[in-house]
Amino acid sequence: MKNDASTGQLIVGSFCIIFALFFYHLMHDSFLILLGIIGIILIITGLNENKGYRNRIIPLIILFVFCGILIYLVFIFPFSRPEKQITIILIFVLPIVLFGVPFYTSWGKISNFKKGVKMVESGKYKEASDYFNEILKKDHDNPLAWAGKAVALQKLGKSEEAFYSIKNALDLKYKTEIKIFSLSKLLINAMVYNTAGLVYAEDGNYQKALDYFDKALELKPELYAAWNGKGVALSNLGKDEEALKCYNKNLKYNPKSAVTLNNKGDVLKKLGKYSEAIEYVDKGLKVDPKLPMLWLTKGEIFMCLNKNEEALKYIDKALELDPDFEAAKKVKEEILSLKVK
Template identity: 30%
Template sequence: MPILLLGNKDIDLISGKRNITIRRLWKQPLYRGDRLYCYWNILSKEREKLFEAEVTHVDIITFEQIKNNSELAIKLGYKNSKELEKDLKKTYPNNTKAKDKFQVFEFHKLHVSQWEGSAINQKNIIIKKADALFEMGNYHESSVCYKVALEYDENDINLLNRIGDNLSRLGQFGDAIKHYKKAIKLDPNNEYLYNNIAIAYLNKHEPDKALKMSTEALRINPKNTTVLYWRGLIYEMLTDFEKALQYFDCILEIDDNDPDVWNERGTVLNMLGKSEEALLSYDKSIELCLDNEDDSNTWASKGNTLLGLQRYSEAIECYDNALKIDVNNPIILNNKGVAYMELDDFKSAIDCFTKVLVMYPDNPDAQVLQEVCLENL
C-alpha cells in the first residue's frame, strides 16, 4: 500500500489542479494500477488521509535527465528546470548524483465509494487543513483549500466567508466582496457579513460604499460592538470625527474594556483638537493592554500628542515605552529625535536619527533632521 505524503507545496495536487508529481525512487517502485493512500502531513504528528488514488502512469528517470527537462518541470508546477532542480536538492540532499533515480507518476483520484480503506469526511478534513494554513498566514494556499471544500457544498456560508477573509488579506478586495455577497444571499440577516463587506470597501478606499454596508449591518444589530467599531473607523476615513467619536463612545457604554476603542477614541479627539482628553483615552488604552503591538502604538500616539502639547520630556518617556516593544520602529525613533531637538539636546537627537539610518539608510526624514542637528552642534 504506497503512501503519498502531501504538504503545503502540494496544494495543486490536493485541489485537483494537477495530478502528476515526482518523488525519489522508493524501495518498492510504483507501477501503473497501484493504489495510493494520500495523506496530509502539515504537522508531523497529524497525518490524515485526504483521498485514495490509482496510479495511471510511471516514468523512472535519473537526476541528470531531470536537470535539463523544462517540459517536465512545467508539468510538475515549476517555472523551469532550474527551479525543479533546486527544490529536489533541498528535499533530497543525499539523492542528487547524476545517476540517482526518481519516479514521475500520474494518478487519478478515486471517488470515496471506491476506497479500500475507511472513508472520511473529505470536506471536513480539507477545511481543517485550510484553517491551519489560514492561522499560519498562508492565505493563498488556504483559499485554494477552502475553494476545494466548497465544491462539496457551494452553499456553505462559513466557507464563502472564509474565502472572502483570505482574499481580503491578499489585497483582492473586489473578489472578497463577491464571496461575501454570495454568502449574504444565503444568510441576509448576518450583520458580520455586511460588516466584512464594509471593511473590504474601506480597504479599497471607498468609504461611502463601506458606510452603506455598515448601515445594513447596524440595522440588523445596533448593539454589535464590532460593527460599531468599524463604523467609527469609516467615519474617521470620511473625516467626520464627531460622528466617529459618537460611535466609539457608544461602544464604551456597552463594553469599556477594549484598548483598541480607547486608542481610536484618542486619535479622534486629537483630530478634534481635544488633546488633553485624548491623553486620558490613551492612558486607558495602555492600562488595558498587555505589552503587545497595540500597546506600542498607543504609547507612540500618546507621545505624539504630548509632542504637540510641547511637553517634550513626557513625550520622550512615552516613545521609550513604545520602543521597548517595537525596538526598531523608524517613525517612533524619528519622533523621539524631534522631541530631543525641541529640548536643544542635539546629541541625543542625532543618536535617534543615526539608529534609523543604520537600519534604513534612505530614510529622508532622518537624513534631513540629522543634518539640522549637526548644524546646531
C-alpha cells in the same frame, strides 16, 4: 426601534406564556410552570434596552431551558403516559432537531471565523489565509470563510484577490428574512457586511466602507466591531464628532475594547481635548499594555502638548513592542528632527 433579537424574544416569550396558561389546566404539568417563567424572563430581557445585560442573561436562560428539558426527559418522561410522551416530543424534541442543528452549524461558522480573525489581528496573515482556505475546501459556500480570507489577503497586499473573496462572501450571505429562528444567520450577514467595510477601509475607500458598516449595523445594532469600523471611516473622512459618537456606541457594548479606547483617544486628540484623550488611552493601556498603537497615540498627544521628551519615551515603547511599526517610526523621526532644529 427594537432590534431583531429583542423582537424575537418578545414573540417567543409571549408564546411560552400563552402555551403554558392554555395547557396547564388540561395537564397540570409542573414543566408548564417552568415554561411560563421562561416566557416572563424572555419578555423582561426583550424589553430591556441594555444590550450588555441582555447578552449576559440570555445564555443563562438557554442553559436553564436545556437543563430543564434534560431533567424532564430523563426523570419524568419515561414514566409519562403515551399521549403525554407524544406531546413532549412535539413540543421540545422536534424544535431542537429543526432549529437546534442549523443554529449549531451557524455558530460553528462564526467560531471558525473569529479564530481566523484573531490570527489576522496577531499579524499572522499568511497563516490566516491558509486557515480559511482549509475551511473553504470543506465548505465552499461559507460566507464567513470568504470574508475572513478577504481580510487576510488585504493585509498581505493582495488587493485584487481580497476583493474577489469579499464579493464571494457578499454573494453567499444568507437570503433569509425570517427574524425569529435565524438570529445567528442575521449575525453572519452582519459580520460579512462588517468585513466588507474593513476591506474597503484598508483600501482607503472610506465612503464605500461606511456603506457596508451601516448595512451591518442595520442588521445588528449591537455589533460593536461595526461601530468601531464606522468610527474609523468617519474619522478618515474628517467627521471626528460623528466618529466619537460611534466609539461611544462601541464602548457601550464592549467597554474594555483597547482598540476602541485608543481610537477614541486619537479622535479626542484631533479635537484638541488632550486631557480626555490621555484618560482614554490610559484606560486602554490598563486593558492591554502591549498594544503598540496605544503608546503611539499617547506619544502623539504629548507631542501636541509640546512635551517632546516624554512623547519620545512613549514612541520608543511602541517600537519596543513592534519594531516594524511604520507609523511610530515616522513620528519618532519627526520628533528627532524637531530636536535638531
